[in-house]
Amino acid sequence: MLGVSGIAVQLIGDTLRWWRLTFRSTQSLKAENLFLRPQLALYVEHGMKPRRIDPGVPDPPPACRDCQKASSRHRHGESYAVRANPILGGLHHEYSLAPCCA
Numbered sequence: 001m002l003g004v005s006g007i008a009v010q011l012i013g014d015t016l017r018w019w020r021l022t023f024r025s026t027q028s029l030k031a032e033n034l035f036l037r038p039q040l041a042l043y044v045e046h047g048m049k050p051r052r053i054d055p056g057v058p059d060p061p062p063a064c065r066d067c068q069k070a071s072s073r074h075r076h077g078e079s080y081a082v083r084a085n086p087i088l089g090g091l092h093h094e095y096s097l098a099p100c101c102a
Helices: 004-022 026-046 062-070
Strands: 080-087 092-099
Touching: none
Parallel strands: none
Antiparallel strands: 080 092
């Protein structure tokens, strides 16, 4: 979590970046468009959907993948069950842990 000083630094940086983009020359914008136009045509031609720039949520390490397939990550035991109680006419549910009757 960022403190007030971190937020202020990011705000100043974003403001300076915005001012720099505001005063860009039209020639640099035209050059950027010339560079991006073939990439856009490639996406449209192959029917590709845009992807995220950042990697998103990483995959778990191989050792963890095997553990998760073998058993549940929840450690409540076999004698308990998760109960779902509908609320708001079934639009939402409240979940609770209850002892199993079987």
